[in-house]
Amino acid sequence: MIIDVHAHCIPSDFLAWLKQADPSTGIALVETDRGTAVEMAGRAVSQPLRDDLTDFDARLAAMDRQGVDVQVLAGWIDLTAYELPSDQAVAYTRVHNEGLAAEAAKAPGRFKTIGTLPLQDTDASVEALNYAMDELGMSGVELATTVDGAFIDRMDLDPLWAAAESKGAFVLLHPMAPLTGVDMSLYFMSNMVARPAESTIALAGLIFSGVFERFPGLKFCVVHGGGFTPFQIGRLDKGYEMKPGLTAKHISKPPSAYLKQLYLDTVVHDAGALRYLVELMGADHILLGTDYPFEMGDDDPVTFIKSAGLTAEQQELILSGNAARLFG
Structure with a gap:
């Protein structure tokens, strides 16, 4: 059974709610020169809405074409609602996650789900995690790298990590904003460079702040192969060795030791890069991802993995074995 752990959607019930949301929700659909976008707290926060995020039949057809048996459905990272006041974000998150669960139920056996959280409120996030897993049958949550411009290692999220x-939640870390405050408008760099860079900064912060030392049992996955972190992990280890007064306040081992506790997906678009990730992390810590339905995703993930020069055992772990173990 081949499992894709990195895919996005806008649940149809949730979209219907967005279309009729009243001002008290803090949400509105607005028309821009590029199409319909979502506005939160008075500012547009999403790219234009895309039909392929809501077309359920097209999703199933794409999965069949890709050879994917099960897709782990997450929301669209643009629609996390971290900009909203806590009470509005809690209500928004409940509607979104219930819609996501309903979407998955349309095709029994084809989907797992991971919800979103009102991450600007730690206590509410813990409650939302419990509701998502206990009441909606979700497998975990997707978190963005930043909350209103601040990287998540700067927040007191220890109750959530605990x-x-x-609960054995699968936590998927996904970049959100194209490096706020940095002009990345040229050459599509906002996607190609800024998103993996944002994951790199967030992951380094989580490592050095001691999250993975305090919570070694977290089932934590970083998309896009972990950003640039795996390819510069030696530099982080060197900094830990040379500047312990700055880098070793919260950790007792080199950063590479914590990185190897985590999981990375396969959306790296280069066979050599995938082989390096397997060498660095072990095949048992690599998970198939597609980033469906986005153009920068991997539309033929099974072929990519099978043609990357990996052993049959490594392929089996990445295609299905690891995810089956994590998702049960």
């Missing part, structure tokens, strides 16, 4: 570890 709850996620205790």
